[in-house]
Amino acid sequence: MKSLQYCALLRGINVGGGNLIKMASLKSCLESAGIENVATYIQSGNVLFESPESDEAKLARRLEKILSETFKPYSARVVVCAQDRLRKIVMGAPKGFGRKPETYRYDVIYLMDGLTPATAIKRVLTRPGVDEARTGPGVLYFSRLIVRASQSRLTRIIGLPIYQQMTIRNWNTTTRLLALMQARGKGIGD
Secondary structure (H helix, E strand, O other): OHHHHEEEEEEEEEEEOOOOOHHHHHHHHHOOOOOOOOOOOOOEEEEEEHHHHHHHHHHHHHHHHHHHHOOOOOOOEEEEEEEHHHHHHOOOOOOOOOOOOOOOOEEEEOOOOOOOOHHHHOOOOOOOOEEEEEEOOEEEEEEEEEHHHHHOHHHHHHOOOHHHEEEEEEEHHHHHHHHHHHHHHOOOOO
């Protein structure tokens, strides 16, 4: 069985001084657990790996268990994206999304298994004239005007219970992860 390329997006590590996990330790932990071809990207908990498993939710549960047991008291929450799904997320972005980085900040809100974009969009509030949110495949695309970023409602999401079911990456990280997966995945799962 061929291995597929995946990225795992860990929620809540190395943010604001909490849940500090070194990327070398994270990589070593996953390799010790039998995860194949592990690489990390920047300090915010982005992990690239390969697996013959085709069920993203099952992989997420496995990684959460491994990480929670290894890095106690961290209670791991993970979104897993196969390369094909990440490609759909990037290609399915709203028209113009990511095209004016001097004017807007662009984020992708990744939803954990069980939270649908239709439900999430109702709870992620936007400020007219500042924010815009749209649904995508297992994500919300969120943009906000840089000059009015302090008025954005994105930061308010942190206080909502639904926030526990998502993790956020900026657009540059999202597109870079896809590029890294494509470079790594030549011939894997294709």
